Amino acid sequence: xxxxxxxxxxxxxxxxxxxYDRKKLQAGIVHFGVGNFxxxxxxxxxxxxxxxxxxxxxxxxxxxxxxGEHSEKKARDFKKQDGLYTLTEAAPNGEQxxxxxxxxxxxxxxPANPQAVLDILADPKTRIVSxxxxxxxxxxxxxxxxxxxxPQIQADLAHPSTPQTAFGYIVESCARRRKAGIGxxxxxxxxxxxxxxxxxxxxxxxxxxxRDPELAAWIEEHVTFPNxxxxxxxPSISKETxxxxxxxxxxxxxxxxLAEDFTQWVMEDRFCTGRPxxxxxxxxxxxxxxxxxxxxxxxxxxxxxxxxYAGVLMGxxxxxxxxxxxLIARIMDDFLDQDVIPFITPPQGMDLVAYKNTxxxxxxxxxxxxxxxxxxxxxTSKIKVFWTDTVKSLLKEKGDMARVNFALACYLEMLGxxxxxxxxxxxxxxxxSEEDFKNARSSNLEDGLSLPAFxxxxxxxxxxxxxxxxxxxxxxxxxxxxxxFPV
Numbered sequence: 001x002x003x004x005x006x007x008x009x010x011x012x013x014x015x016x017x018x019x020y021d022r023k024k025l026q027a028g029i030v031h032f033g034v035g036n037f038x039x040x041x042x043x044x045x046x047x048x049x050x051x052x053x054x055x056x057x058x059x060x061x062x063x064x065x066x067x068g069e070h071s072e073k074k075a076r077d078f079k080k081q082d083g084l085y086t087l088t089e090a091a092p093n094g095e096q097x098x099x100x101x102x103x104x105x106x107x108x109x110x111p112a113n114p115q116a117v118l119d120i121l122a123d124p125k126t127r128i129v130s131x132x133x134x135x136x137x138x139x140x141x142x143x144x145x146x147x148x149x150x151p152q153i154q155a156d157l158a159h160p161s162t163p164q165t166a167f168g169y170i171v172e173s174c175a176r177r178r179k180a181g182i183g184x185x186x187x188x189x190x191x192x193x194x195x196x197x198x199x200x201x202x203x204x205x206x207x208x209x210x211r212d213p214e215l216a217a218w219i220e221e222h223v224t225f226p227n228x229x230x231x232x233x234x235p236s237i238s239k240e241t242x243x244x245x246x247x248x249x250x251x252x253x254x255x256x257x258l259a260e261d262f263t264q265w266v267m268e269d270r271f272c273t274g275r276p277x278x279x280x281x282x283x284x285x286x287x288x289x290x291x292x293x294x295x296x297x298x299x300x301x302x303x304x305x306x307x308x309y310a311g312v313l314m315g316x317x318x319x320x321x322x323x324x325x326x327l328i329a330r331i332m333d334d335f336l337d338q339d340v341i342p343f344i345t346p347p348q349g350m351d352l353v354a355y356k357n358t359x360x361x362x363x364x365x366x367x368x369x370x371x372x373x374x375x376x377x378x379x380t381s382k383i384k385v386f387w388t389d390t391v392k393s394l395l396k397e398k399g400d401m402a403r404v405n406f407a408l409a410c411y412l413e414m415l416g417x418x419x420x421x422x423x424x425x426x427x428x429x430x431x432x433s434e435e436d437f438k439n440a441r442s443s444n445l446e447d448g449l450s451l452p453a454f455x456x457x458x459x460x461x462x463x464x465x466x467x468x469x470x471x472x473x474x475x476x477x478x479x480x481x482x483x484x485f486p487v
Contacts, residue, residue: 003253005082008100012250015086017100018051022082025050025059025105028276030121032131032166034062034074034107040087040234040259042130042190046103048281058276059105061120065166067111077254078107086253088245090367091261098249101257110169114162121173122182127273129173130188131166131200136381136431138193138203139167142455146206157211167207174219175212184222186271190230192301194293194385197227197268227289228267231296233260233362235370260368262358266292291347294389298340299352300359301386303332306403307363308375309410313481315419318369323360327485333360335403343393377428379411380436380453388456395460401468402486409472409484412448415440420481445470 001007008017029046031038042060049055062078064071083104089097110117120126139147147153156168163169170187177183187204189196204223208216235258237245245256266284269275279285286292304319310331311322322328333356341352387404394401415437418424429437431452439447449466475484 001251003081003084003086003100003251005084008084008102011100015098015100015249015251017102018047020051020056020102022102022105024056025102026057026125027061027105027120027123028058028125029060029128029130030063030117030126031060032063032065032129032169033133033137034064034078034104035132036234036236036257036259037230037232038062038132038190039085039101039104039255039257041230041232041263041265042132043101043103044087044259044263045265045278045281045283046276047099047101049276049278050103052277052280055276057125058103060103061126062104062107063117063169064107064109065111065164067109071109072112074255075107075109075112078104081254083107085255085257086245086249086251087257087259088249089259089261090365092361092365092367094367095261096248096367097261100251110163114169117169118161118163118173118176121169121185122176122180124177124182126185128186128188128271128275129170130190132190133166134378134381135192135385136378137166137191138199140199140203142384142452144202146203148206148210153207156207160211167203170204171208171211171215171219174208174223175215178215178218184219184224184272186224186226186273186275188226188228188267190228192230192297192382192385194297195227195290197225197270201225222272224270224272226268226270227293228265229289229292229296231264231300232262233365233368233370234258235368236374241369258368260362260365262362264296286347291345291350294344295346295350295352295355297386298344298390299336299355301382302340302390303336303359304363304375305379305382305386305411306335306407307332308372309379309407309414310481311372312376312414312425313410313419313476315421315423316372318371319363319375320366320369322372323364327482329360331403331406331485332363335407339394339399339403340390343390343397373425373427376414378430379414379427380429380431380451383408383411383453384456391457392460395457395465401465405469405472406484406486408454408469409476410481411453412440412451412473413476445473448473 087099087101108117152164156163160172189200193199242256269285307322316322336356346352439450
């Protein structure tokens with residue numbers, strides 16, 4: 001059966017819908033970056049909120065920032081299905097829950113109609129602007145400063161009525177709201193950035209100051225930027241996976257989605273113009289998100305990367321497959337036990353060893369089949385965010401760098417785009433230049449140390465420690481991946 005508003009009341013018995021009347025929904029949220037994670041996380045929570053009384057004003061308008069055939073097809077698919085899609089939650093024990101998510105009430109492709117995006121952002125009913133831009137999408141350098149000299153930002157400053165970036169849209173819409181006396185909205189980052197609300201605030205205010213200092217002052221006074229911690233594993237969907245999901249659901253969904261049954265969202269309760277009833281659907285509020293961020297990013301995100309970099313080089317495709325390799329499973333366990341857990345303070349009542357065991361269970365979930373190349377994408381940006389504090393702690397305490405050096409050496413060798421069997425693959429590294437790739441692949445292994453992934457601890461990184469990393473790379477190149485694993 002086709003999925004749209006008309007078919008909502010005749011879904012197969014194995015597919016659930018929350019039952020609210022979509023005709024009564026109004027858009028209260030605009031979201032930049034409608035990828036799989038957003039659809040399985042924020043939209044999932046909003047979908048639950050919409051089933052509660054008095055929550056009809058929190059529908060979501062999704063905004064795609066990029067053009068091209070892929071983006072245009074996504075827009076057409078959402079339109080055909082009235083923004084609906086199926087989400088299959090898969091537990092490690094094989095149980096599945098299939099649900100239709102109806103939180104997306106419209107989808108706009110920004111390059112095709114920037115005015116429509118600005119109109120909805122300037123609408124008084126819009127009270128939250130959220131975004132998933134990836135770690136590298138905030139134009140923040142390793143010193144925490146917003147980079148103004150990138151072409152997209154310069155274009156937005158020169159042509160404010162036709163923005164290209166989320167920050168251009170946010171600042172232009174704030175200018176229009178201020179002029180019309182409408183008032184502000186909340187900017188909610190849902191990216192894996194530490195203090196993501198503060199990062200978003202830095203980006204927005206830096207852009208605004210470059211354009212109009214008085215407007216920047218208004219934004220700083222009125223707009224709120226709550227920090228949040230987000231967590232859910234959501235793999236890419238191949239044609240084969242989509243077909244299997246649709247066969248199981250009995251629904252002909254153009255954009256089916258798969259996610260693990262685990263999900264978490266921790267945030268500060270700082271919303272200047274109201275918010276959905278998040279507390280009633282499992283969102284946890286706290287005055288300080290930092291301890292949750294530290295645990296998640298230094299344990300989950302960093303170990304995710306370690307498994308991915310090594311697994312890709314060893315020729316594995318998915319994380320559950322890689323975790324069956326005893327060498328990978330052991331180094332992940334040792335990395336967390338010896339290099340991470342001793343240096344972090346968890347939130348009160350949280351057992352870090354139990355959390356580690358939960359990660360292992362999630363990574364080995366055979367139903368998810370999360371792609372290693374997806375996890376390893378934009379590794380340069382992720383390493384700066386997820387690895388810097390661990391590396392600096394080890395350097396300060398003169399700890400054992402063997403496991404960290406192995407992971408970083410695998411990252412550098414992965415940029416050569418060929419695994420240990422000679423099979424080619426393609427990495428997604430949007431922040432790296434041709435010169436960076438050349439340095440990573442150079443026969444002079446010292447050249448790879450210049451890559452921006454290492455900027456976060458470059459001041460503490462002395463020659464002996466740099467040489468240790470170079471020696472691991474030598475073993476990778478001359479003896480193979482298995483021989484390079486630390487003893």
